[in-house]
Amino acid sequence: LEGNVSGRLGASSSAHARLAAEMNALDPARRKFLGDETPTPVQRGAGEQPALLDKPPMHPAPVYPRRLMAKTRVSYEYSEAEDKSIRLGLFLIVCGIVSLFILCFCWLSPTLQSMQSKPANCTVISVRRLEERFECVFTCGADCKGTSLYPCLQIFVNNSESNSIALLHYDEQQLVLNPKCSYVPKCERDNQKMREDVIRLQHYWSEEGSNQTFTCFFNPQRRPDDVLWQRSHDASVLLHCVLWPMVSLLVGTLIVLLTVCARSLAVRAEAIQKRKFS
Template sequence: MAKIRVAYEYSEAEDKSIRLGLFLIICGIVSLFILGFCWLSPALQDLQGKTANCTVLSVQQIGEMFECTFTCGSACKGTSLYPCLQIYVNNSESNSRALLHQDEQQLISNPKCSYIPPCERENQKNSENVLYWQEFWNKDVGYQTFTCYFNQHRRPEDVLLRRTHDENVLLHCFLWPLVTLIVGVLIVVLTICAKTMAVKAEAIQKRKFS
C-alpha cells in the first residue's frame, strides 16, 4: 500500500513538472512573438539609420512658441509654452544641411524643433531651459564634430543625437524568452528521462526477484 502511494505521488510530481515545463515553453514562444512584434520591428528600423559625423551650422530660436503639458500633482495638469530652438548641422554622409533632434521620440513629438525642455509651470523657466541648451551648443560644442544618426530613406532632412533603440533592445528581445524556452525544454526532457530511468530500474528489480 505504501509503495502504491509513493508511486502515485511520484507520478503526480512528474505530471506537475511536465506541465510546468510546457507552460514555460509556451510562455517563451509567446514572449518571442510579442517582443519581436512590439520591440524588434521598431528597433531594427531605428538601427538601420547610419552613423555620421555632424558639425553645427547654426543655433537659433525662431520666435515660435509651442505648448507642453506639466503636472503639479495627481489631479493637477496644465499647459505652458516653450520657445522653439533649431539646431542645423552638416551631415558628413550626405554633405547636406539637416535639423538635429534629441531622439526619435522628440522628432515625432515636435519635428520642427531640436529640443523639448522638461515642461515647467512657468513659461519663463521653460525659456531659460531652452536658452541654456542654446548656449551649450553655441559655446561648448561650437564647431566640434560629434556623432549623429540619420536615415536617408525615412527622414533625410533630420538627424538624431542618439538612437531610441540600440543593440541592448535586440538582446533583451531574444535573451529572456529564449532562457524561458530552454528552461521549459530542460524540465520536460529531464522529467521524461527520470521517468524512463525509473521504469527501467523497476523492470530490472522485478527481473531480479522473479
C-alpha cells in the same frame, strides 16, 4: 417368547443380506447417489476409449509473454513533484513565447529602424530659437493633467555624408514628438523653467558647440533632412529582446525533457525488477 424373538432376528438379518446383495448389483453412479463411496472397476471392451475421468492429469499451461507483461506492468503516472516540475517547464515555455512576441512587437521593430541609421560627421552651422511655442501635457497626479508651453530650439548642422544641411534632433523619440524642434524639454507646470532649460541648451550649442564636429546618425531613406544626436536603441536592446525569451524557452524545455526521461528510466527499472522476482 424366545422363539418369537429369534424368528424376528432371523427375518431382519435375511432382509439386510438381501439389501446388501441389491446394493452390490447396482452401478457405481447409483451407489454413489445412495451413499456408497466404494469405487468399482469399470469394464471396457477391446475397442472402447478410456473414459474422461480416467485421463491422466494435465500439465499446467505455460506462461505466455503477454501474461508475463501483464504481471510486470507498471504505472506511468507522475508523482506530485514530477507534475509540478512539468507544469513549471510548460509555464516557462509559454512565458518565453509570449515575451518573445511582446518584445519583438514593442522593441524589436523600433530597434531595427534605429539600427538602419548610418553614422556621419556633423558640424553645427546655426542655432536659433523660434518665437512660436508648442504645447505639452504634464501630469500632477492620478487624475490631474495640464498643458504647458515651451519655446522651440532649432540646431542646423552640415551632414558630411549627404553634404547637405539637416536639422539636429536629440533622438528618435523627440523626432517623432516634435519634428520641427531639435530639443523637447520635460513637460512641467512651470513654463518659465522649461524656457530656461531651452535657453541654457541654446547657449551651449551657440558658444561651445559652434563649428564643432561630432558624430551624428541619419537615415537617408526615411528622413534625409533630419539627423540624430544619439540613437534611442542600440544592439544591446536587440540582444536582450532575443536572449531572455530564448533562455526561458530553453530552460522550460530542459525541465520537461529531464522530468519525462527520469520518469521513463524509473519505470523501466521497476519493470526489470518485477521481471526478476516474478
